[in-house]
Every structure is written in C-alpha cells, then in structure tokens.
Amino acid sequence: MRMTTLAAATLAGLGLAGAAFAEAESQEPIKLTLHDWSGQLLTTTIMGKVLAEAGYNIEYVQADYIAQFAGLKSGDLHVAMEIWETTGREAMDEATATGNVVNMGETGMKAIEEWWYPAYMEETCPGLPDWQALNDCAREFATPETSPMGRYLGGPVTWGGFDEERVEALGMDFEVVHAGTDAALFAELESAYQRKAPIVLWIYSPHWAPAKYEGSFVEFPAYTPECYDDPAWGSNPDMAYDCGKPTGPIWKVAWSGLAETWPGAAKAVEAFTISNEDMGAMVGEVDLNGKSVDEVSDAWLEANKDTWSAWIVD
Template sequence: MKNHRIKLTIAIAAALASSTGMALSQDAKFQGTVRIPVYNVPDSDFVDYTFGQVLQKAGYNVEYLKIDYTAHFTALEFGDVDLSPAVWGTSKDLIDKTVESGSVKNAGSAGVKTKETWWYPNYVGELCPGLPDWKALKDPACIKALSTSASGDQINYLGTPPDFAAYDDERIKALGLNVHITLPGTVGTMVATMQGAIQKKEPIIGWGMTPHWLYGSDQGKFVEFPEYDDRCPTDPSWGENPDAVWDCALSTGDIVKLYNVEFAEKAPDVLKIFDQFKLTSDDVAKGISRQDVDGVTPEQAAQEWIDANSGIWSSWLR
C-alpha cells in the first residue's frame, strides 16, 4: 500500500511538472534582441519604430539597424534582420525574389494601401493640359513648358533617392520620354525640393507616393501611365513598346510585413504580435507630416502614436 502511494505521488508530481513545463514553454518570452531595419525614409521609419516601440512596451529588446532599403531584403534573407514591418508592396520583384529564397515569409498587409508613381502640382496641369495622361509628356509644347534652365530642352523631373526601385530610367526609355532626372539624396530632400518648386510655381514633375501628407493632398495629381501588369517588368512583347520592359507604372498594393523564417521559429511570441500589427493610411500620413512639416524624429512620431492608441496596440499583446 505504501509503495502504491509513493508511485501515485510520483506520477502526480510528474504530471504537474509536465503540465507546468508546457505552460512555461507556451508562455516563454523571446530573450534575444529583435532586429528591425530603418532606412532614413519617413514613412517606413515611422512604421518600423511604431512596431519596435510596441515590442519594447511588451518587454522585448529591440535594435534598429540603419540600412539601405534595397539591401535590407538580402539582410532579411540571411538573417541579419529579423522582421521588416514596412515593405512597400510596389517593390514586388524584390519581395518575390526574397520570399522565393525560402528564408523569408510574407506576413501580409500592415493595413496600409500604397501607390507610387509620377506626381505633379496642379499648376503644372495648366502648363501641360493633356495631363494626367502620360502621352501628354511627349507633346513638344508640353516638353518646352515643363523644362527649366537646369533641364535644358527636357522635362524637369525630380526622381527618387538612389536606393529606390523606381525603374525610371527603364520607363523613360521604354515610353520614349524626353526627361531630365535629378536624383535627391533622401526622401526628405525630395519632398523639400518639391515644396520649394511649388512655392515658386516652377515647372516640375516628381516622384510621388501615398500615403503622404503632400502627394495624397489636393495640391496635385498622379500621372496616369499604362497600368501595371506582371508581364511588364519581364516581357518586352507586352505593352506600349514591344521591344522594352517597364513600359508601365509600378503596381499599387499594400505595406506588407516580412520576416526571417529561422527567427520566427525562435520567437513565435514575437511573430504573434507581428501578425496582428496594423496601422491605417491616415496614421502613416500623419507620422510623415510630423516629421516633414513639424520636424520631429520618426521615433517621436511613433511615440505619439503609441501614447494616443494604447487601446489598439495593447490588444496585440494579449
């Protein structure tokens, strides 16, 4: 009888230990550092810092890695970056290539719709009445009206920072446009240059994107290029020019979330929060405006969102 009781006690203790161990395993918090990229780009950095600060509120260690946007896809693939909360869906070829490696997965939309293409202030539409149709940019009268002393006899076009995948050179060549490109060093410089041109009512077309406080406003419009098709970047026979690729706009889409597969296996608790993380287009536009217009840092803009939306982000941590 005594031996039976001892065996029963041991069995119960083992069961409790097993049960407790399972609970601890399920509730265990990742103890390492979560590495998140930032690119010195107001829209993406606002999203990245917002997610990072949510993790910090939950008690996780977070490191922000300053990196070139295009290069960060390779870093994500090789595990030098763990999570990427702010990938513009218009970078479709880069996303597809990274996911096809098998080392990275797409966690879906961050809740924000995106658009990237050429943009012009309203007064430019008066200088080139055929806009927003891209074919108006081939009209000699329009080319002359949209040129400056710096652009010569070409359209004055303000492009993107060098690390953007805008495919402007390919698009200009494929569509036979007569355009002089000026490349700004950063998105901040790009926006400030456009603002300066608007104040002086200079002839200009530039790269634009939404969500954004300027490009999403009623101060201008987007050029309407041939709509994106998956064949456009790879099949010359598709589209306006049968001998060239990129005779179309970039695709529209969402800000999507990518993660490294090995990291997800080590930190399923972090991935659970990552899956639930969502913002709105208005959130991002305001975050950009706070940086561009009011001069706050992306960290400060993210902190403001955190302070104002505890009811939203706290639900992701349950």
C-alpha cells in the same frame, strides 16, 4: 541603436505597461530595419516599442530598402516593416521564394508611388494627366542641367522604381534626376509650389504631400505583371516597364527563423496594422511640424493602447 532602458522607462511613463503580455522567449536582439523616409521610421519605431514593451530586446539597423533582403535571407536582419507593392514586390517575391524570408502580411496601408505634378502645370501643359501630353510638354519641365530634356525628380536611387527603364521604354524626352534624400525631394516640391515653377516628381501615399498640395498623378498605361516580365507586352515590343507602377498593399516581411526564435514577436508583427490616415497624419507631424519620430510614435501608442496591446497579449 538598441532599445534602451530609458526608452522602456518612457513607455512606462506613458502608462503603456501591461500585465498580460506574452513573455519574451529569448533576449537575443530582434533586428528591425530602418530606411530613409519618415513613414517607415514611424512604422518600425512603433513596432519596436511594442515589442520592447513585451520584453524583447530590440535593435534598429539602418539598411537600404532593396539591399536589406540579403540580410533578411541570411538571418543577420530579422524584420522589415514596409515593403511597398509599388517598388518592392519583385525583391520580396525573390526573397520569399528562397524560403529564408516570409511574408508577414499586410500593414493595413495601401501604396501609391507615381509621377506627380502640381495642378498649376495643367495650364502650361494641356492634356495632363495623360503621360503622352506630359511628354509633349517635356521642354516645359527642363532645367539648365537637363535642357532640352525635361527633368523628372525621382526619389533616392535606393528606392528602386524602374523610372529610367520606363523613360527609355516609352521614349520619353525626360532625364531622371534622383533626389538625395526624402527631405530633399519634398523641399524641392515646396520651393517649386511656392514659385509656381515647373516640376514633375515622385510622390507617394500614405504621405502628407498629396493632401497639402493640389495636383495629380500622371496616368501611364495601366500596370500588369506582364509589363515588367515580358518585353513583348505593351507599346514597346522590345522593352519591359512601358507602363505605370503597380499599386497595392504595403507588406511586412521577416527572416524565416523569427517565428522559431521569438514566436510571440512573430505573432505581434503579423498582427500589426495601421491606416493610411493615421500614417499620413503622423508623417505630417514629423515632416511639417518638426516633431521627432519618438514623440509622434509615443503619441500614437498612447492614443491606441487597446489596438497595440492586442498584438502582444498571450
């Protein structure tokens, strides 16, 4: 879907116009990728609206999180606003090594994506948050579909994350079951939490869930790059991924031709930054309070004019 005249008029109606903004170098559309979680939709929509305010023609393209790199390398896609250190680093490094994709820097957000359980499960499963204690209690997390194995509710399969590889490498008595959507993942958490039912699932931050629900991330053997790259590292000498997930920045990446075709837009993407606190609050407004991504992104733009205006001033 393209940034329309109506959207631009909405921006003007919010008082977001600025006379000193850089002039767009080309009216060819800049294609920004959209994924399947609210935070990424917000990040991308904010960036798109700021670029539209600077006079660029913006197109949003739905794309899989990992598969998008093929389009970024070919130039069919131009900007991806959220590559998480936790799950996307390998794909990002492979793409940037080709020279066709460039790392545009950190978003300002810090990523955690890991197995998580509600605090009430500590009575049922003493020894948590240690992963070995979790494994000893695997039957407590079983469902009729997975019994006698415990169920780990993972994110949508397109998110990556190597959960199946970790379960096998660590010899865990768990079956990985993927939620179909981000919304379905957190609907299951809400249902389980209300009933105090057993659940261990993928939780990420920045997000509203770690603030709303009392619980803890499971503690796996600490991540090192060797854990993913060298099967001999760690407790299983024959398999990689026998450790926790990495934590770290959420990155921005772009097709290498972005700076040549739209230099002002490239500078704006590089300058973009937002905090975990701001993003967690915005995701809560969308997921918990039923507001639209457009409503919430417009409110952030209205409240942070000085911040985003600096991204596009010539």
